[in-house]
Amino acid sequence: MDAPRVLDDIPLAIDPDEVLRFQGYKAGVDVPTADVLALFDEALALGRALMRPRAVLRAFPVARDGDRLTAAGVTLTIPRVAERWGAIDEITAGVCTIGDALERRVSELWEARELPLAMMLDSVGSGAVESLAEYVNDQLCGEGIARGVKVTNRVSPGYGGWDVAEQRLLWRLCPGDALGVTINDACFMAPTKTITILVGAGAAARVDDYFSQCARCWMRDCAYRRAPAVRSVRRQ
Ligand code: SF4
Numbered sequence: 001m002d003a004p005r006v007l008d009d010i011p012l013a014i015d016p017d018e019v020l021r022f023q024g025y026k027a028g029v030d031v032p033t034a035d036v037l038a039l040f041d042e043a044l045a046l047g048r049a050l051m052r053p054r055a056v057l058r059a060f061p062v063a064r065d066g067d068r069l070t071a072a073g074v075t076l077t078i079p080r081v082a083e084r085w086g087a088i089d090e091i092t093a094g095v096c097t098i099g100d101a102l103e104r105r106v107s108e109l110w111e112a113r114e115l116p117l118a119m120m121l122d123s124v125g126s127g128a129v130e131s132l133a134e135y136v137n138d139q140l141c142g143e144g145i146a147r148g149v150k151v152t153n154r155v156s157p158g159y160g161g162w163d164v165a166e167q168r169l170l171w172r173l174c175p176g177d178a179l180g181v182t183i184n185d186a187c188f189m190a191p192t193k194t195i196t197i198l199v200g201a202g203a204a205a206r207v208d209d210y211f212s213q214c215a216r217c218w219m220r221d222c223a224y225r226r227a228p229a230v231r232s233v234r235r236q
Contacts, residue, residue, distance in 0.1 A: 002058060002059045002060075003058070004056050004057065004058045004174060004178060005056070005057055005058070006054065006055070006056050006178050006179070007054060007055045007056075007057065007136065007139070008054050010053040010054065010055070010132065010135060011234055011235040012051075012053040012128065012131060012132055012135055012233060012234070012235065013131065013231075013232055013233050013234055013235045013236075014044065014047070014048075014124065014127050014128045014131050014233075015127060015130075015131050015134075015216060015231055015233060016040065016044075016127075017231075018126075018127035018128075018130045018131055019040065019043075019044070019120075019123045019124050019126070019127035019128075020032060020040070020123075020127075021127070022122075022123035022126045022127055023036075023119070023120065023123050039116055039117065039120050040120060040124075042117065042120075043117060043120035043121040043123070043124045044124055046105065046117075046121055046124075047102055047121055047124035047125060047128060050099075050101040050102040050105055051098035051099060051101065051102050051125070051128055051193075052098060052099040052101070053096075053097075053098050053099075053128065053129075053132045053135075054096075054097060054098075054099070054179050055094055055095065055096040055097075055132065055136045055179075056094060056095050056174060056175075056176060056178045056179050057092050057093070057094040057136070057140075057174065058092065058093055058094070058173060058174040059090055059091070059092045059201075060072050060090060060091055060092075060093070060173065061089065061090050062088060062089065062090055062091045062200070064081075064082065064087075064088060066082050067079060067080065067081050067082050069081065069088075069091060069200075071091055071173060072172075072173060074169050074172050074173055075169075076166055076169055076170065076198070077162075077163070077166070078155060078160075078162050078166075078198075079160065079161035079162060080160070080161070081155070081200075084152070084153075084206060085152045085200045085205055085206055086202075086204060086205055086206035087202050087203075087204040087205060088152065088200035088201060088202040088205045089149075089201065089202040089203070090149075090200070090201045090202065091173075091198055091199065091200050091201070092140055092197075092198070092199050092201065093170050093173040093174035093196070093197070093198050094136060094174055094196065094197045094198075094199075095171075095174060095175070095176035095179060095181055095194060095195075095196050095197075096129060096132045096133045096136055096194065096195045096196075096197060097129065097132075097176065097179050097181050097191055097193060097194040097195075098125060098128050098129050098132060098191070098193045098194075099191055099193075100190070100191035100193075102121065102124070102125045102128075102193060103122075103125060103191055103192055103193060105121060106118050106121050106122045106125070109121065125193040126193065128193065129193045129194065129195050130195070131216070131233045132195070132233075133154060133156075133195045133197050134154075134216050134233050135233040135234060136154075136197060137151075137153065137154045137197065137199060137213065138213075138214075138216065138217040138218070138219070138233065140199055140201075141207075141213070141217070142217070142219050142222070144201050145222070145224055148203065149201045149202060149203060149205075150201065150202065150203065150204070150205040150206075150207045151199055151200070151201045151205065151207065152199050152200040152201065152205050152206065152207055153199070153207070153213050154197040154198065154199050155197070155198050155199075156195060156196055156197055156198070157170060157187070157196065158187075164187055165187060167183065167187040167189075167196060168183065168187060170196050170198060171183055171196070174196075176189070176194065176196075181194050207226070208226060213226065213227070214226045214227040214228075214229070215227045215228070215229065215230045215231075216229070216230065216231055216232060216233045217229065217232070217233075218232040218233070218234035218236075
């Protein structure tokens, strides 16, 4: 098992489609008005100044029995993981957060009744932490390729049928303490703009299960690219 490693100073680019998705817009279908776009630009500038994207990651050798993954004495049960990931030898558990300054500013804006900006800034935070999780997934994929190992898409407790209560098991593998992230008995994390992730890796791992993997990766000349680069989650 590796020691936890912290990624800091991440040059994150926020995918605007992620932000607008949290506002209820469907990419390529709904077209925001000029007013909405102006509000978006204001919230994005504010959000960029407030957020501190960081992640803590920890890798483990893993044994898989059907949809049960066991690492360091912790067994995770993830529906369909055998079919989706195939043969894996290791997993990386991680916690990604943008910190709490943005959500504190959202609360202040609510109290000041600046509701449109508060809601847009909250969506910027949600879009940012999704983009951050994507960034970390893509970075792990690039590192895996460099050592001849395929890295899967990310999954998180509470999504794709994975019981949210397993958040605590994931936390045992990789706690968020190094980032100042806490979790309570209801699996509620603080700061709220935090996502936990789990990826698998192995020479024969399946990596074609996730629609957006590669699409936002900045490694344009990657020989293993599976989808065209649409928009990078790394600042150029
Ligand atoms: S382009 Fe795709 S395969 Fe290559 S490093 Fe990025 S996510 Fe991985």
